[in-house]
Amino acid sequence: MTLPVAVRIARRELRGGTRGFVVFLLCLMLGVAAIAAVGTVRTSIEAAIGDQGAVLLGGDAEMAFTYRFATDEERAFMAARAAKVSEVVEFRSMAVVGDGETAERALTQVKAVDAAYPLTGEMVFDPALAPVQVFAPADGIPGAAMDPVLADRMGLAIGDRFRLGTKEFRLAARIVREPDAAATGFTVGPRTMVRTEDLAGSGLLEPGSLFDTNYRLLLPEGAAVAPLGREAVAAFRDTGMQWQDARYGAPGMQRFVDRMGSFLILVGLAGLAVGGVGIGAAVRSYLDGKVGTMAALKALGATSGTIFAVYLIQVATLALLGVLAGLVLGAGAPILAAPLIAGALPIPVEIGLAVRPLAEAATYGVLTAALFALWPLARTREVKAAALFRDLGPGRRVWPGWRLSAVLAGIAGTLVAVAVGVSGVPELAFGTLGGIIAALVVLTLAALALRWFARRMGHRARGRPALRLALSAIGSPKEEATAVILSLGLGLSVLAAVGQIDTNLRASIDRDLPEVAPSYFFVDIQPDQIEGFLARVKGDSAVSRVDTAPMLRGVLTEINGRNAREVAGDHWVVRGDRGLTYSALPPERTEIVAGEWWPEDYAGPPLLSFAREEAEEMGLKLGDRVTVNVLGRDIEARITSFREVDFGTAGIGFVMAMNPAALQGAPHSWIATVYAAPEAEAAILRDLATAYPNITAIRVKDAIDRVSEALAAIAKATAIAAGVTLLTGVVVLIGAAAAGERARVYEAAVLKTLGATRATVLASFALRSALMGAAAGIVAVAFGAAAGWAVMTFVMEGTFRFEPVSAVAIVTGGALATLLAGLVFALRPLAARPASVLRARD
Amino acid sequence: MNETILSLEDARLVLEGNAGPLEILKGISLDVARGESLGLVGPSGSGKSSLLMLMGGLERATSGRITALGHDLTALDEDALARFRRGNMGIVFQSFHLIPTMTALENVAVPLELAGAANAFGRAAAELVAMGLGARMDHYPAQLSGGEQQRVALARAAAPRPAIFLADEPTGNLDAATGEAIMELLFGLRDRHGATLILVTHAPELAARCDRVVRLADGCIAGEDRARRVKVAE
Structure with missing residues (x-):
């Protein structure tokens, strides 16, 4: 067997150093390091999400509703199964300090909690108070806590007062850490936290207002989460209930980390492929310089197999070296940068050494090196002793032969399989x-x-x-x-x-x-306020345009009597609840592209106008019957027209519009967009907010x-x-x-x-x-x-x-x-x- | 035959080696007449090839003066030397030194193109045909035998009709028969074009064909034999 000889020769050749292999080593090292680093960070975040699932979610499980509190039936379901239940209400509102001309207003994401909150984890306030102390009234004014950013922006010190809606609160503490913050997902404003019961009389949680309720459940010892989830979904799905449990404590974040992590690893893989070309070129160039040695070895009696082995051993040794260096760099960099990375994440994450992402990166590295180095290596077999006498070079780039082709295809296949399997x-x-x-x-x-x-x-x-x-x-x-x-x-x-x-x-x-975006989005305008609202803005010469629409939210549950998700798949319109409006006449700037709008005085069975593009994507036709669940009530409507709706304008756009009679009876609020000259914005906001404290203004910018x-x-x-x-x-x-x-x-x-x-x-x-x-x-x-x-x-x-x-x-x-x-x-x-x-x- | 075409006055060459400066040529003075064939012989390391490189302007003399066709080569910079070689000097090496990325025809055409010659490719093709390589014009150097490569190199050197041919052991890498054929071609070129030929060689029979043979030893001229070929002929 010539292997020991090959090893000895390879060792002697490597003694000459790795000079010709700097590019080879760098390419492999960088590619492996990038993948290892992304993998290490991702694994750490996922581990944090997994370990702290219940804390992040705020309980073992959660039942969430949109624009309504749980019904008695739903409350009974929860009480019967959970050891403890906590109700959390979330909505946007305006925090206001002062009065009249000098009033400060800021958009805030309000989180209203009950006495049981938090079921898991711990709220940390500054000063260090317990929640019961923070929310306790002083001089008859209930306590509240605020994101320090918001408190500073409004110039609020501890003890200062501010209003939400018509209700006055006292800033009792600043929020340092909110254990279930990641469960909220994307928010438009910083947090204000109050007791739900203290909002009574604020005018903020009226029927038709836009708010979410989350019921966190702490299950009895040993109770299984999964079957309970199936039971809850089966019982309440059509009412718009959404189920989450601690196995996926921060599903939004988990999905984001998963997608982003996979995407970055694939970018890393592309980098490794670029490196692979460099690896191939480096090996080829190194071997070109070794033709003389190879020819001499052949002349001295070495077989093609021995020569192939000599250089395979060298390349493999260096590949291992490159992969190892990449792993050290890839695992070391995130650990060194841990304070920076952890600081940028919404949940506490401990970045440490993890075997899996390193093994993954090493696998990619070894497979890539093999894929790109084997072909040039195989050409060493073609070097003839005659190369000593003539400048032959290793063989020309020719078909590498069936055996090598099969090996290369196998490696490429494994690489694809690993990437597909691991990325998820x-x-x-x-x-x-x-x-x-x-x-x-x-x-x-x-x-x-x-x-x-x-x-x-x-x-x-x-x-x-x-x-x-x-x-x-x-x-x-x-x-x-x-x-x-x-x-x-x-x-x-x-x-x-x-x-x-x-x-x-x-x-x-x-x-x-669009060229002209609205200045403000107003939500939660109560039906009895819309007239006054319009009177104020329409009379203002600085306002160029006002659009208003009544707004309800509903879940599209069935299409022609069949489950909507079976018909439309995972289309975004059937994922969760959607905005819904009604109108007697086609709204201004509406283009009906098929069918007809209902007569102005129509009062028959519900009719529906659907957005053209979404309808096409979902396969809807004129005359189809669509069932929408609005606040627990099913409304079946027939599609009579399709409209062009542009959702990119930051203006008002609804996928579904019904005739007034179909929806007017349901509790709802109005939304409005106001297009105003920038210098007039502040005055409009001040007047409206003073007149209607429950209205929330979102500055589009x-x-x-x-x-x-x-x-x-x-x-x-x-x-x-x-x-x-x-x-x-x-x-x-x-x-x-x-x-x-x-x-x-x-x-x-x-x-x-x-x-x-x-x-x-x-x-x-x-x-x-x-x-x-x-x-x-x-x-x-x-x-x-x-x-x-x-x-x-x-x-x-x-x-x-x-x-x-x-x-x-x-x-x-x-x-x-x-x-x-x-x-x-x-x-x-x-x-x-x-x-x-x-x-x-x- | 008395006009001096190439002249060296006390030419010295010192190269920086690992062990300090190395004196390769120690003051060479030599005149070469137009049309003459001059053989440079001597043991390995005696400085023959270095002397030839100095004559071709491929190496710069450390001191002394080298004049070719009335130009002081020691006063010319790198680019001026390159321009001077166009059309004036044809150089042939032991290792042929063809450009591996070009076909035989392209290799031969390069000096003509550089000199801005009209019909460079036509002349290159004619030169190759004259060398018996009409069927190999589109081959790359790696596809040619050693003898064929040297014939391409000869054609390349001859194509611009240079006044001086410099050949550095042109048969050193070839077998006896092929070497003989190359020498026939080389001397034939000189005879046809009336050029001056300066030839570095180890082969006594090759040296014997020259009008004059200069023997080098340790960087100095050790002796000279004149017109032996003529004597033999007599």
Whole structure:
């Protein structure tokens, strides 16, 4: 057996150091580190969510309702099964300090709790008081707690008074930690916390007001959560009840972490693929330099198998080294940055070492290294002893043979299987890997096309030596062009995709807003207030437009008598409750695209007008019967028309509108949008809030800022992950330029001998780099756009628009980077004396 | 045959080695006449190839003066030297030094293109046909045998019709028969174009074909034999 011999020879060769393998090691290390780091953070967050499920949720389980309290039947159901029940009410309102002209108003997310709150975890206040002390009345004024940000903004000190609706409260404490904060999800305003009973008489929880109730259940020892959940869902689903339990304490956050984590790992995987091209190129270049050694070994009696083993052992050893370094970096960086990361998260997370994400990253690293290194390695078998006498190089890039092809396909298959299995988002994983493979194929074709083009154009460039030299270098059978275009193109594709996603995310807010967005959104206007409300705003010359609509919320439960979810699948309209309005006439600026609106005085069975696009997506036709559950009551209505509704205008838009008779009897409130000149906004808000303290005004600009912040955070995480890919790309690029330096030195020497000036040589090198960079860049833009579209459409569920500035910047950057790397590594060739270079080759 | 085409005055070459400066050529003075064939012989390390590189402007003399075709090579910078070589010097190496990314035809056309010659490719093709490589024009160097590669290198050197041919052991990497054929071609080129040929060689029979043979030893000229070929012929 020749293995021991191979090991001995490999060891002796490795003694020479890892100089030729710096790029190899860096590529592998960066890719593995990125995946390991994302995995480590994700595992820590998931562990925190899992461990603290009950605390995050505020109980073992939760039954949630929209715009109503639980019915007696529902309360009885909970009381019979839970050891303890706590009721939490959430709604938006305005906190007000002072009166008249000088009043301060701020939007706040109110959380009203009962005496049992919190069932799990602990509220932390500043000063350190128990909830019962915080909410206790002093001088007949009930206590409240506030987010310090809100208290500071309103200039409230402990003991100061403020109003919610018509009710006065006293700031008793600032909120330091709210154990179940993550359960609330996205909010528009900072928190104010009060006792529910103290809101009586505030005018805020009237019928038709927009509020959520959450009933947290603490189950008796040993009670199983899952069957109870099934029982509750079966009993109350059609009333709009939503069930959550501690297995998924923060489902919104869990889903976000899952999706974001998978997405970032796939970005990391794309980075590893870029690195893979660098790995392949490094191995090929190293082996090219070893042809002499291989030929000598062959001449001395080594078989092809022995030689293959010698270099396989070396590459495998170095791959393990690279993976190990990547794991250390990937696990170490998040632990070192733990205070920073934990500070940015809404729940307490302890970032520590976890085996699973590291094993995952190592698996990706080993498989990628194998996938990209085996082919060049296999070519060592083709080196003939004759290479000692002639400059043969390892065999040309030929079909690697069935056996190796099968092995490579097996490795690629395993890689896909692992990525799909581990990510838990198979469509995303398939999409990403499919994209990478497609990009590699297209880039290979682009390289072949460029080489063909270079050979064809070579004749035309006759007489222009710099251009012809560049073209013949690209078109030659040496594979430099393919390697450069592959590595650069893949790196640029990932960057272009991330660039498209990033700019789209940032632009989505601006872009989706119309030229004129409303200044304020008013909610919770009671039916008896709407007239006064309109009188105030319509009489104001600074107000250009006012839209109002009655608003109810309902759950679309059935379509033509069948469960809506079975008919429409997971469409967003049937997920949870939706806004619903009624109107005798088609609202202004409404375009009926099919069917007819009901007569103004229609009083027959309920009729419905549905949003055109959503109806199409759900497969609804005119005449279909739709059942909507409004506050526990089922209303079946027939669809008589479809309307165009633009949900991107920040104005009022309802998927469903019914005839007045169908809904008028149900408790409801009105919403309004007011378009006013900026200088008049404050006065309008002051007058309305003073006249109707229960009304909540949401400043559209503030709400948009909050959404922008959330999107910016996503864009930032994506940009960081992409940064690693960029770094890998740069390493690969520098590696490719460095690997080409030896050949370049030689070419420059020969050309100078034949009479070429340094300018001619430099121009030829620059043209070569620029041509290859441009080819890679063009493919990258196309691929980046395709990938950006896919991610924006399917992952972010947003709209995509091609962003030419980012695309052009990336292509230019790519071409410039290639040019720069090429030129930096052209300095030595240009400076070298031909005599010494040529003699060294003799 | 008395016009001096190439002249060296006390040319010295000192290279920086790992163990300090290394004096390769220790003051060479030599005149070469137009149309003459000059053989440079001597043991390995005697400085033959370095001397040839100095003559071709591929290496810069540390001191002394080198004049070729009336140009002071020691006063020219790198690019001026490159321009001077166009059309004036054809250089052939032991290892051929073809550009691996170019076909035989493209390799031969390069110096013509650099010199801005009209019909560079037509002339290159004609040169290759003359070398018996008409069927191999579109082959890359790696697809050619050693003898064929050296014939391409010869064609490349000859295509611009240089006044001076410099050849550094042009048959060193070839078998005897192929080497002989290459030498026939080389001397044939010189005879056809009336060029000057300066040849570094280890082969006594090759040196014997030259008008004059300069023997180098340890960086100095150790002796000179003139017109032996003529004597033999007599």
